[in-house]
Amino acid sequence: MPPEFSTRVGDEAAAVQAFVSRHGRVPRWSGSRAPRSGDLAGEPVRELWQDESWRQIILTAQHAKCAFCECRVDTHAWPLDHFAPKSRVDELVSAGSETATGAVHGRHLRGQHPVGYWYLAYVWTNYLAACFNCSTRWKKTLFPTSPPAAPSPGGAARPLVLNPFCGPDPELHLRFDQDGLIHPRSGSAYGFETIRVCGLDRTTLNGHRKRTAMSTDTALDQVLQLALARTGTIGWWLDWLRSLTAPDALHAGTARSLVRDHLAAQLGAYRVAGAADVGGLLARAGVTGGVDSASWDQVWHVFYFVRAGQWWK
Numbered sequence: 001m002p003p004e005f006s007t008r009v010g011d012e013a014a015a016v017q018a019f020v021s022r023h024g025r026v027p028r029w030s031g032s033r034a035p036r037s038g039d040l041a042g043e044p045v046r047e048l049w050q051d052e053s054w055r056q057i058i059l060t061a062q063h064a065k066c067a068f069c070e071c072r073v074d075t076h077a078w079p080l081d082h083f084a085p086k087s088r089v090d091e092l093v094s095a096g097s098e099t100a101t102g103a104v105h106g107r108h109l110r111g112q113h114p115v116g117y118w119y120l121a122y123v124w125t126n127y128l129a130a131c132f133n134c135s136t137r138w139k140k141t142l143f144p145t146s147p148p149a150a151p152s153p154g155g156a157a158r159p160l161v162l163n164p165f166c167g168p169d170p171e172l173h174l175r176f177d178q179d180g181l182i183h184p185r186s187g188s189a190y191g192f193e194t195i196r197v198c199g200l201d202r203t204t205l206n207g208h209r210k211r212t213a214m215s216t217d218t219a220l221d222q223v224l225q226l227a228l229a230r231t232g233t234i235g236w237w238l239d240w241l242r243s244l245t246a247p248d249a250l251h252a253g254t255a256r257s258l259v260r261d262h263l264a265a266q267l268g269a270y271r272v273a274g275a276a277d278v279g280g281l282l283a284r285a286g287v288t289g290g291v292d293s294a295s296w297d298q299v300w301h302v303f304y305f306v307r308a309g310q311w312w313k
Ligand SMILES: [Zn+2]
Pocket: 066, 067, 068, 069, 070, 071, 130, 131, 132, 133, 134, 135
């Protein structure tokens, strides 16, 4: 959070609070003009989050990728997404589908809570960079929680939409198959709702992720074939695998999921000459809870042993 953030948004946040207390509804956010005295508590209120330097901080933290679909966002015109919707909350009636032109057909929402998370309108951690499709066409004002509850300051309900910066780790709640299709991991409610709310199973995303999945699969196959044959140089393939899973790679979550699942499937396999199966290598890296709980440093520790030809020793 930029050091001056709280000071600069303080007056506006207080004005919104006063407005909600007085009128029982949320003011309109539309534009940048300062409140005038005598104006209904300054309606409309200022969208201070549009400060360009603040937007750049958020964009950099997200490696210029959408917080939900991991596509590259338009670096000039991306919409700043209020993770918890500030004005109102709707629920999904029908999920709809994507048309050939990328528009959304048959997606219907209905009002759920007329007063949204206004008290998070000027909270830094409620801001995410998102692509136009995820934020404006799919997620909109959807924000399911567990248990279902109306927005309330200090409320204990947890959002069921995954956030790359806080809450449950998306990698533990989403998985991707070799065709690039997305699924809730182990029946996760977080995974299920995030896919539904953000439309992460839409056709264009499936196509983008399929390319990543095919590349990841190819690199994994090559690494293991060369390792088992104890021949050739696997360094180049490992570098490719690393680049596909790097934080700034588009759809890195897809590549990471495939790498983790592949390693998990190999636990106990390749046990040769007294050795180090994947489980043993993870244990040496300090991982006790299986592949899912391994950090990426630890995952790469396993591949280091593969590369060094120590898989069998
Ligand atoms: Zn997106």
